[in-house]
Amino acid sequence: MTLETLPPLIFDAHLDLAMNALEWNRDLTRPLAEIRATEQGKSDKPDRGNGTISFPEMRRGGIGLCVATQIARTEHNAYSPVFGWRSPAQAWAQTQGQLAWYRAMEEAGEMVNIRDAAGLAAHVGHWENLPVAPDDRRPVGYILSLEGADSILTLNHLERAHAAGLRAVGPAHYGPGIYANGTDATGGFNARGRDLLREIGRLGIILDVTHLCDDCFWEALDLYSGPLWASHQNCRALVPHHRQFSDEQLKALIARGAVIGAALDAWMLAPGWVRGRTTPQSANLWLTAVVDHIDHVCQLAGNARHAGIGSDLDGAFGREQTPQDLDSIADLNKLPALLASRGYAADEIAGIMHGNFLAFLFRAWAV
Numbered sequence: 448m449t450l451e452t453l454p455p456l457i458f459d460a461h462l463d464l465a466m467n468a469l470e471w472n473r474d475l476t477r478p479l480a481e482i483r484a485t486e487q488g489k490s491d492k493p494d495r496g497n498g499t500i501s502f503p504e505m506r507r508g509g510i511g512l513c514v515a516t517q518i519a520r521t522e523h524n525a526y527s528p529v530f531g532w533r534s535p536a537q538a539w540a541q542t543q544g545q546l547a548w549y550r551a552m553e554e555a556g557e558m559v560n561i562r563d564a565a566g567l568a569a570h571v572g573h574w575e576n577l578p579v580a581p582d583d584r585r586p587v588g589y590i591l592s593l594e595g596a597d598s599i600l601t602l603n604h605l606e607r608a609h610a611a612g613l614r615a616v617g618p619a620h621y622g623p624g625i626y627a628n629g630t631d632a633t634g635g636f637n638a639r640g641r642d643l644l645r646e647i648g649r650l651g652i653i654l655d656v657t658h659l660c661d662d663c664f665w666e667a668l669d670l671y672s673g674p675l676w677a678s679h680q681n682c683r684a685l686v687p688h689h690r691q692f693s694d695e696q697l698k699a700l701i702a703r704g705a706v707i708g709a710a711l712d713a714w715m716l717a718p719g720w721v722r723g724r725t726t727p728q729s730a731n732l733w734l735t736a737v738v739d740h741i742d743h744v745c746q747l748a749g750n751a752r753h754a755g756i757g758s759d760l761d762g763a764f765g766r767e768q769t770p771q772d773l774d775s776i777a778d779l780n781k782l783p784a785l786l787a788s789r790g791y792a793a794d795e796i797a798g799i800m801h802g803n804f805l806a807f808l809f810r811a812w813a814v
Contacts, residue, residue: 454509454780456575458801460708460757461657461679463594464515465545467500467761476557479504479775493723497765499775502557506583508777511574512561512801514678514757515549515589517542517613520620521597531597535625538598546611549591559586560612564812571805590808592655592678595620595629602646609650615678616647617655619663627667629658630690635666648673653811656680656700657757661689668699674811675703676804679710679757682743686718694747701748704810706803708757709740713768716740727771734770734778738785741799751795755804756782 467473471492473482479501486495505511519541522531532538552558561567570588592615599605605616618640619629626640636644644667647654654675656664667675677700683691692700692707700707714720716737717730744754760769760776772781786796798806 454507455783455797456512456571456801457508457510457756457779458804459510459513459760459776459779460676460706460755460804461592461594461710461759461762462500462513462515463518463759463762464500464513464589465548466516466518467498468548469541469544471498471761473498473501475501476552476555477501477503492763494761494763494765494767497767498761499765499769499773500761501775502587503583504775504777505587506585508775508780510587510776510779511585512570512588512805513590514592514615515558516592516594517545517598518594518620519545519598520595520622521625523623535597535600539600539604542593542598542608546591549589553586556584556586559588561588561590562612562614564809567805567808567812590614592653593617594655595624595658596627596643597625599626599643602642605643605646605652606650609652613652615653615655615676617657617678618643618659618667620658627663628660629663630660632660633662634660635662636670641670644671647671651811656705658690661693661696664692664696668703674807675700676705676807677707677757679708679759679762681710681715681740685739685743686715688715690715697744697747701744701753704753704807706753706755706807707744708755708804709737709744710757710759711737711769711773712759712762712764713770716770722768726767727769732770733772734781734785736770738782738789741786742789751791751798752803752806754799756800 483496489495519538520531591612594617596618618627621630623632626643627636628634655678657677657680681691683693717732741754745751783796
């Protein structure tokens with residue numbers, strides 16, 4: 448591989464890398480084919496043998512920057528189909544194990560933690576401008592995010608997490624949470640949740656409104672005045688489900704300067720998707736559906752400055768639940784040509800693929 452053959456930089460605003468490493472037991476430093484081979488015959492997870500992510504594939508596709516998560520929700524209903532830890536202390540411990548894995552990847556030269564504007568600028572320059580060897584080992588840059596705040600035992604724990612590099616927080620995930628209500632739940636923030644929002648603001652942490660139920664979404668916009676984004680969020684007008692955001696919500700985010708990352712989970716792209724039954728082939732699902740959601744955000748905004756990529760690939764699903772023309776995360780680099788076919792100019796495409804989230808971060812971290 449030479450500098451001239453490197454794909455353009457892609458910023459992916461949502462990847463559950465540590466979850467895959469620790470709960471799925473995937474060694475992401477290895478070739479993707481090898482990871483898949485180790486899972487043949489296993490059925491403990493629905494996507495065994497269908498993973499799409501490894502560090503070599505990220506480098507091959509130009510995904511040099513990402514928002515990488517810690518994730519550990521608590522169990523609020525013993526009969527809930529969504530897994531959760533039995534106590535916040537267990538959830539906290541799980542996120543600390545995930546943090547330890549990220550640190551190990553940094554020590555191995557696989558990743559680099561981005562905490563501020565200077566680090567971001569340095570990494571982008573390193574990724575785009577330095578020649579690389581055929582066995583490309585440039586470290587993947589990551590901004591640390593917490594998906595669902597159930598693991599935050601106290602506000603002091605949030606301050607500790609921020610000191611350790613946490614730069615974005617989504618208060619809820621699926622169902623009711625300790626601080627807020629997420630997908631498939633209703634109701635606003637409780638008193639602890641309102642305190643959490645204030646502390647997120649005091650620390651200068653980005654608020655990720657993804658997964659907030661409608662009640663919490665609108666309350667968050669009223670209570671929180673700092674930088675916010677929707678890291679992996681699609682459009683309700685195209686796929687009618689409360690997991691997606693309505694046009695009114697998307698317009699409110701655009702007015703606040705947010706960037707909305709398009710997700711690649713098939714049930715968020717294909718109306719009527721039934722998990723475990725519908726397939727990408729039966730739904731005739733292609734990457735053009737992702738472009739539909741990106742374009743919808745751009746049409747609402749009247750420009751291309753608020754759309755990005757937040758793939759959520761390998762977020763407890765794999766190739767069985769992605770567009771059929773995606774075999775690995777490297778295939779995100781098919782999106783620029785699809786956007787060009789819709790009439791997007793080169794600078795607009797660059798913004799969607801990385802520039803919009805970069806500009807957002809430089810603004811957010813300029814204070």
